[in-house]
Amino acid sequence: MDLTGATWRKSSRSSGNQGNCVEVADDLPGAVAVRDSKDRRGPVLVFAPASWAAFVAQAKRR
Template identity: 50%
Template sequence: MRPLDLTVATWRASSYSNQDGGQCVEVSDDFDAFIPVRDSKNPHGPALAFPAGDWSSFVSAVKGGTLGA
């Protein structure tokens, strides 16, 4: 598998992040198969890349309040 070129990624803060306190999770929607996620306090640090379907399931569980239920 080829590594993702995150230098071309457009990042956005998660709507569930605490944007006022600077503790943001940022995601990029620029890739079809994977969703990269990073810590906004360390934009040049590591990022995690989740398969798009898994990320979608995670976000749905958070929104639905069923995460960990």
């Protein structure tokens, strides 16, 4: 998947974690990409939007 045009963002709650967070690009057609903010050239996980939404919804309940 070509991620050249992806717009990556971090959670506003990540500022106190000494950089230990993930970045999400949810502006891709039919996909949501996730990467480690400390290794921006490293591996990227790609999810279907519905799967990502289900994950986020479950995480918010915890």
